[in-house]
Amino acid sequence: MVMGVKTSDSLNAIKVLVDSFRVNLPLAKTIVSKIWSLALELGKRYGEGFRFKIMDFCGTHEWTITYFGIRSLMPPSIELVAGPGCPVCVTPSYFIEEAIKLALDGVTIYTYGDVYRLRSIRFVRGAGSLSDAKALGGDIRVVTNILDAANDAKSRGRDAVFMGIGFETVAPGYAQALNRGLIPNNLKILSLVKLTPPAMFYSIDVQKGDVIEPPIMGVIAPGHVSTITGAKAWAPVSESFRIPVVVSGFEPIDVLASIAEILKQLASGKAETVIEYTRAVTWQGDLKAQSLIANTFEIVDDAWRGIGFIPKSGLRIKDRYSKYDAFKVYGIKDLTPDSWRYDLTPGCRCADVIIGKIKPTQCPLFMKSCTPSTPVGPCMVSIEGTCSIWARFGAGGLANEIAKELGLL
Numbered sequence: 001m002v003m004g005v006k007t008s009d010s011l012n013a014i015k016v017l018v019d020s021f022r023v024n025l026p027l028a029k030t031i032v033s034k035i036w037s038l039a040l041e042l043g044k045r046y047g048e049g050f051r052f053k054i055m056d057f058c059g060t061h062e063w064t065i066t067y068f069g070i071r072s073l074m075p076p077s078i079e080l081v082a083g084p085g086c087p088v089c090v091t092p093s094y095f096i097e098e099a100i101k102l103a104l105d106g107v108t109i110y111t112y113g114d115v116y117r118l119r120s121i122r123f124v125r126g127a128g129s130l131s132d133a134k135a136l137g138g139d140i141r142v143v144t145n146i147l148d149a150a151n152d153a154k155s156r157g158r159d160a161v162f163m164g165i166g167f168e169t170v171a172p173g174y175a176q177a178l179n180r181g182l183i184p185n186n187l188k189i190l191s192l193v194k195l196t197p198p199a200m201f202y203s204i205d206v207q208k209g210d211v212i213e214p215p216i217m218g219v220i221a222p223g224h225v226s227t228i229t230g231a232k233a234w235a236p237v238s239e240s241f242r243i244p245v246v247v248s249g250f251e252p253i254d255v256l257a258s259i260a261e262i263l264k265q266l267a268s269g270k271a272e273t274v275i276e277y278t279r280a281v282t283w284q285g286d287l288k289a290q291s292l293i294a295n296t297f298e299i300v301d302d303a304w305r306g307i308g309f310i311p312k313s314g315l316r317i318k319d320r321y322s323k324y325d326a327f328k329v330y331g332i333k334d335l336t337p338d339s340w341r342y343d344l345t346p347g348c349r350c351a352d353v354i355i356g357k358i359k360p361t362q363c364p365l366f367m368k369s370c371t372p373s374t375p376v377g378p379c380m381v382s383i384e385g386t387c388s389i390w391a392r393f394g395a396g397g398l399a400n401e402i403a404k405e406l407g408l409l
């Protein structure tokens with residue numbers, strides 16, 4: 001009972017905290033005014049017609065920006081674009097096809113819900129997704145974490161594979177499960193974990209010198225990932241590209257404050273990595289988790305769906321745990337730059353959406369042949385996919401209220 005009271009109290013405290021971030025209209029109004037005055041200052045420096053992009057990396061930030069209509073509060077010079085922060089979207093089709101093969105050969109596949117619906121570019125024995133494979137008799141089980149997969153696999157005793165998709169946030173959990181001997185012998189892990197800083201580097205680098213698109217002049221860095229990596233992981237981005245990077249929380253006020261900080265730095269000629277999300281992120285991050293990851297995984301050049309290989313951007317299981325490594329046990333060949341093939345459906349512009357080069361609405365298939373119920377590309381499948389977020393949520397809520405107060409609507 002005492003525990004219950006404590007839990008309820010702390011839940012209430014969290015709710016009050018979240019509510020104050022979410023509905024603090026005076027604070028939101030102050031920050032938006034600051035953003036407009038800083039944009040005006042930058043306009044004087046760079047010229048009236050100057051436009052630039054601020055890229056958010058994380059699918060949850062994109063959700064906050066879209067759901068709360070934060071774009072509608074921005075001055076015309078600022079474009080908010082989404083980055084590659086959806087691990088399901090960037091998992092190569094090849095690995096979905098390999099999982100389908102295993103499932104149709106009688107191996108149980110444990111996977112997250114959105115991977116279950118992800119379409120492969122090639123059909124495997126009549127299946128173009130894990131849900132198709134289930135319809136054809138495969139044993140596909142949706143789980144929310146690796147321990148559920150481990151417990152279920154142990155109780156069933158069947159040969160099974162867990163599809164280890166995700167970013168740095170999931171890697172410590174996979175590593176801990178292996179380190180503590182929680183994975184039963186009949187369960188193997190297909191480690192497809194991707195690392196985020198190399199992808200951010202790639203996304204900015206590939207657009208450098210683009211004369212059509214406005215330049216990326218600031219980054220809203222992912223808060224969850226940074227609890228593990230620490231803000232230090234993003235310092236090379238601000239140093240190499242001379243742009244501000246702000247590690248942000250996920251409430252609308254967090255995002256607005258992060259945008260204001262980016263503009264403040266730009267106006268004063270600074271380009272630093274700073275933490276807005278101080279209630280969860282430190283500069284060094286979670287050293288124990290980092291050490292677990294380093295002991296369990298090796299870093300490899302990895303393929304990103306529609307994009308190709310990004311150096312040092314993936315994690316594979318180290319030899320010491322090879323008996324749990326699905327690559328080794330099932331002889332799955334890893335992709336190489338020679339074997340990787342472009343893996344998006346013709347017409348799908350996910351590769352450009354993922355690096356913030358275009359908006360989903362610039363894809364000719366958006367909300368025509370490609371919708372949340374009939375997804376053509378991976379960005380429309382996952383709840384963290386930019387196209388899916390844009391399709392499901394429009395501007396509204398808090399943003400409209402503030403915009404009205406500011407006379408913008």
Ligand code: SF4
Nearest residue numbers: 349350363370377387
């Ligand atoms: S709208 Fe659909 S087809 Fe177009 S980029 Fe997004 S996921 Fe791909």
